[in-house]
Amino acid sequence: MSTTKRIILADDDPGILDAIRILLEFEGYQVTCVAAGEKLLTLETDLPHLILLDIWMSGIDGRDICRQLKQKENTRKLPIILISASKDIENSAIAAGADDFVSKPFEMDHLIAKIEQYIL
Secondary structure (H helix, E strand, O other), X not given: OOOOOEEEEEOOOHHHHHHHHHHHHHOOOEEEEEOOHHHHHHOOOOOOOEEEEEOOOOOXXXXXXXXXXXXXXXXXXXXXEEEEOOHHHHHHHHHOOOOEEEEOOXXXXXXXXXXXXXXX
């Protein structure tokens, strides 16, 4: 069994997906990227260790996705860190059930420290 920690990164900006994926893989994480957050709602088995989820995406708002995941039996304990360019919505992110919040732009060391709080 692999000890590599698996992260799903959901963002509708391909540039952000690529940049964060490369940096997380450099840190030793296995990263799966999705551009449509609603794909997270189909998670049933082989769950990741953590989800990084952008709030402002086309389609379903990341906070709504977070709420739905936290209500499902198999994903409710899955750590979710919401990410947004708007610093003013941290409270609504936490109210949606997010375990943590990071505002863009962020230092990669800050993001890694947040991730390590939940999956090391």
